[in-house]
Amino acid sequence: MTLVMSFPARRDCRGRWNTPSLRAMNVQASEIDPQHLRPLLPLNWWGLFLRAIAATVILMAANMARSIPARWYSGVGEETRLAYNTAWFVLTPVLVFLAVWAWMRWVERAPLRLTGVAGGRRAVSGMLGGSALVACPMVVGWFVLAAVGGGLNSGPETPGGGETAVGVAVGVAYVLVRAYVLQGFPEELLYRGWLFSIVRDRPWVAFWFTTFSFMIIHLASAGGQQNVVERLVYLVLPLGMGMLAGAVVLWRGSMWWAVGTHGGMHLMLAVLTVAYPVELGTASWLVLGLAQVIMAAVILALWHRQPREQDREGFRVRAEDM
Template identity: 45%
Template sequence: MANFARIPLHSWAENRFAGDDTALVNASSVIFLLTPALIIAGVAVWMRVVERASIRVTGLLNPRGAGVGLLGGLAIVSVAMAAAWLVLAFVAPPLSDAPAETVAVGGTDLTQVGIGWVLLYLVVRALLLQGLPEELIFRGWFFHVTRTRPWLTLAWTTVAFTAIHLTSSGGQQSTLDFLIYLMIPLGMSILGGALMLWTGNVWWAAGAHGGVHIGLAVGSVVYPIALGPVAWTVIGLAQILLGVIILAWWNARRRR
């Protein structure tokens, strides 16, 4: 629903800024902010009215924690993405005849816009449109619901987060592809859950989540590969491995 609310605004922007690529990209970046705003408001109202809890328990309203969390999550997931791409460089041959990845905004190709505005667009889309809303729901709100049982919380939120991505469109061609594609959200959920248990700050999970999207965009430009079953599996496993390492470290500290 929060994403559907943006559709009329995007249509307006495409008509209003037709022919002005930079203005359209910038308008789209601003419009993206409507989705996290609506979801934050909805979660805050639900937690306050139904659960008698403040959204502050997620770490969302901590300005310092936001900056540290986004950068920390980005840094951590970049390790997994870099390792995955290194493996894929050997097991998935490069698409030597493929052009650099382009991202369309309406009818506009981002390669025609200044690099600074493109980076702003990608960061806003990855971190604030895609990363923050989903992580606030799954690693913020849902984590608080069963907070007294962390392992159960990690398990059921991971299953729920992974399952909803059966409807995602990532280039799948068959039923098996749709199942293999789930390796990416599975890895995102395990790593995001590990970061939430470790820090108690949803911004870390948001940074890691958004970092996957940024990593896919950057990796596809630096070393284009076929984003199919092999890539989905390797990228998912890299995140799972890193998440398991963080969970083991967190659990060891908790026991001590």
């Protein structure tokens, strides 16, 4: 039998985390030390703005760090290069994790577990559930693009190491690690983990703050944009991704569902490109982004209709009844 218990995740007027929210995140009582639960930065508009800037700097620095080891194997073959890239993808989430740990310890003065990063079985189920959920708008959007495009079009090739079994395995590992380890986990730890958790007692603030912070950083993304207009249109895609990720965190109470929707979007993009390539550009950014916006709206409606006793402002904790 599974029991579902809900505790509100709130701070008091001085910014301290209350005891129920700490229990909800499985934080040990020994970690509840008042002197460590007062944030160094206030949770007003400029405090949130500084945190959003810090998240951007952390993510950019962690991604740029991979360029250093990439120089060591620049002259190798494609299969070897993909294998090395796949291995070094791990560097980014490690650096992001360490940065968030340090920020939570010395700035938020709260336990790292408050972000929801400690998951266990819940992490696996969240990633699988989020991946399955995002597949729906991705497939529907792809059908729309195929119908509008009038047939097969040339799309970007999915990285692969060749026709050999080893090459295929390297290509599959590259796609999976890139989707979930390089992109899904570190970005969601920053936005739906750290930034979302600090204002979780104000769910709509948490939702829109993290959604727009996540969207804005993609102005620097290299997704094939050729001019300013295309860069602005491209933002519809991360807008949909951010809304869907925020919606599932509110609905399911777990950062790992956001990791699943984020990584699953990139995985589905690779799979659908191989299965039925379409032209990727302004139309695809709009269609796939809006499809995720619609899915997010449906999930937000489900979350809003949940009984009050499930506390839609809090974290839900599952405990096995022995």
